Amino acid sequence: ATAEPLIACENLVRIYQTADVEVQALQGLDLHVAAGTMVAIVGASGSGKSTLLGILSGLDAPTAGAARVGSWDLVSMSASDRLAYRRSSVGFVWQQTARNLVPYLSAQRNVELPMGLNGARSRVRADRARDLLASLGLADKAGRRPGELSGGEQQRVAIGVALANEPAVVFADEPTGELDTATGDEVFAAFRRVNAERGTTVVIVTHDAAVSDQVQRTVAIRDGRTSSEVLRSTSVDEFGEAQVTAREFAVLDRAGRLQLPAGYRQALGLEKRVRLELESDHVGVWPEDDGAQAGGER
Numbered sequence: 001a002t003a004e005p006l007i008a009c010e011n012l013v014r015i016y017q018t019a020d021v022e023v024q025a026l027q028g029l030d031l032h033v034a035a036g037t038m039v040a041i042v043g044a045s046g047s048g049k050s051t052l053l054g055i056l057s058g059l060d061a062p063t064a065g066a067a068r069v070g071s072w073d074l075v076s077m078s079a080s081d082r083l084a085y086r087r088s089s090v091g092f093v094w095q096q097t098a099r100n101l102v103p104y105l106s107a108q109r110n111v112e113l114p115m116g117l118n119g120a121r122s123r124v125r126a127d128r129a130r131d132l133l134a135s136l137g138l139a140d141k142a143g144r145r146p147g148e149l150s151g152g153e154q155q156r157v158a159i160g161v162a163l164a165n166e167p168a169v170v171f172a173d174e175p176t177g178e179l180d181t182a183t184g185d186e187v188f189a190a191f192r193r194v195n196a197e198r199g200t201t202v203v204i205v206t207h208d209a210a211v212s213d214q215v216q217r218t219v220a221i222r223d224g225r226t227s228s229e230v231l232r233s234t235s236v237d238e239f240g241e242a243q244v245t246a247r248e249f250a251v252l253d254r255a256g257r258l259q260l261p262a263g264y265r266q267a268l269g270l271e272k273r274v275r276l277e278l279e280s281d282h283v284g285v286w287p288e289d290d291g292a293q294a295g296g297e298r
């Protein structure tokens, strides 16, 4: 946990200026992702997930704050660096299957395309694309065009395209959004294999709780900030069964702000003002009234 994170966003702000209104899509977002991990990003519609992914993938620039992926500074990067970053360091899979692939090229040619842009020789391209498609369970579909593939197969080809230049990280924005549950599960399983077998870092934006329940780490975004995280670990119980333990954490920003989950606030009637007390190993949070009753006895 002490190693430098592969992805580091600090106090990220993105303001969209339209004709008469200003939308603060990101309002001081912090996010660190360790290399080799798989992270799901969840949040209500409009919470800023796609905006974050747009910045991380080099398509958009933040209004303020810092964003770094590996050695790339996404804020100060020049246009040519941006192009190099997008071609060599990151891969993307979008929700719309049609956006990921060139319709008149075969699956094989689609996967070769980014390698060609990076100057790889044709033999290398062909071999590597074939291997990638085989590892995604598509060896027998390499010659088909996107229109001749199912939605799930198209998304798996898109994963192949994203991996073509061996990026350190793959970003996916609702990659299973247009698929039915069973097909979505297959595509998600392909991401998990990519992460486990290749060690590629995977950041996946999803609405799908079934997806977010299956990754080690789920980060929730609320109102343009990271608000809470769930970390899952697997252990084997006394009967030899694998047990998944999920623990929820609140995100503490550098100014010391954290968000209490709505359920906790409601359960104890925590509103507007709470009483804090520093104990030797934790911080207590009490409803304001409670403090009045204790009357300085402590």
Ligand SMILES: Nc1ncnc2c1ncn2[C@@H]1O[C@H](COP(=O)(O)OP(=O)(O)OP(=O)(O)O)[C@@H](O)[C@H]1O
Pocket (backbone or CB within 6 Å): 016, 017, 018, 023, 024, 025, 043, 044, 045, 046, 047, 048, 049, 050, 051, 052
């Ligand atoms: N180009 C834009 N111009 C103006 N406002 C925008 C633009 N893009 C996004 N927004 C606004 O920024 C906020 C965050 O949008 P964003 O698309 O990042 O949310 P999201 O969490 O990805 O939502 P969804 O799950 O619906 O895709 C929203 O209020 C949205 O209306």
